[in-house]
Amino acid sequence: MELSTFFETIDDSNNRRKAKVLIDWISETYPNLTFSMKWNQPMFLNEGTYIIGLSVSKKHLALGLEKELMNQLHDLIDSSNYESSKMLIKISWNKELDFVFLKKIVDYVIDYKKDIKSFWI
Numbered sequence: 001m002e003l004s005t006f007f008e009t010i011d012d013s014n015n016r017r018k019a020k021v022l023i024d025w026i027s028e029t030y031p032n033l034t035f036s037m038k039w040n041q042p043m044f045l046n047e048g049t050y051i052i053g054l055s056v057s058k059k060h061l062a063l064g065l066e067k068e069l070m071n072q073l074h075d076l077i078d079s080s081n082y083e084s085s086k087m088l089i090k091i092s093w094n095k096e097l098d099f100v101f102l103k104k105i106v107d108y109v110i111d112y113k114k115d116i117k118s119f120w121i
Contacts, residue, residue, distance in 0.1 A: 001040040010056055015093045019054065019061055022097055026052070030106060049116050051109050060090040063102075066121050069109055076104060 003023075010016040026044055027035060033044040033051060041064070043053035053064040060083075067087050070077070080101050083090040089105070091097065113121070 001037055003035075003037060003042060006037065006040065006042055012093070015056070015061070018093065018097065019056060022061065022102075023054065025097070025099060025102075026106065029103065030110070033110075045119075046110055046113065047117075048119060049113050050119050051113065052106060055088075060092045062091070063089040063105070065089065065105070065109065068121050069112065072112070073105060073108060076101075076108075 007016050007020065010019055023035075023042055026033065030044065033046055034048075036043055036045055038053075041053050041055050043064075044051045050066070055062045055064060064087055065073070070084065070087055070089075077084050077089060080089075081095060081098060082101075083092070
């Protein structure tokens with residue numbers, strides 16, 4: 001699947017725009033990360049190691065993190081304005097993107113995985 005096809009799966013144009021803004025922000029903020037489409041989802045890798053992925057549903061845009069990292073970031077995630085599950089941070093379509101929070105998450109994951117050479121932890 002190409003990125004354009006991923007965007008086509010988002011019916012609402014405002015939601016599609018929000019997903020594009022987030023992907024563009026990650027690309028611009030972290031130019032060293034490689035964008036990739038795997039399992040029909042956009043994701044960002046650091047030297048072949050998974051950093052973060054995105055998925056969508058009717059209710060939210062989700063950031064996928066590995067369970068171990070979700071556990072480590074539990075307090076930060078709980079203090080955010082977003083819901084979460086075992087491996088997802090759920091950004092409701094009606095909520096603003098909190099780039100300060102998102103930067104803390106991505107920075108942490110990059111730092112934590114800096115010496116990991118496999119795709120997953």
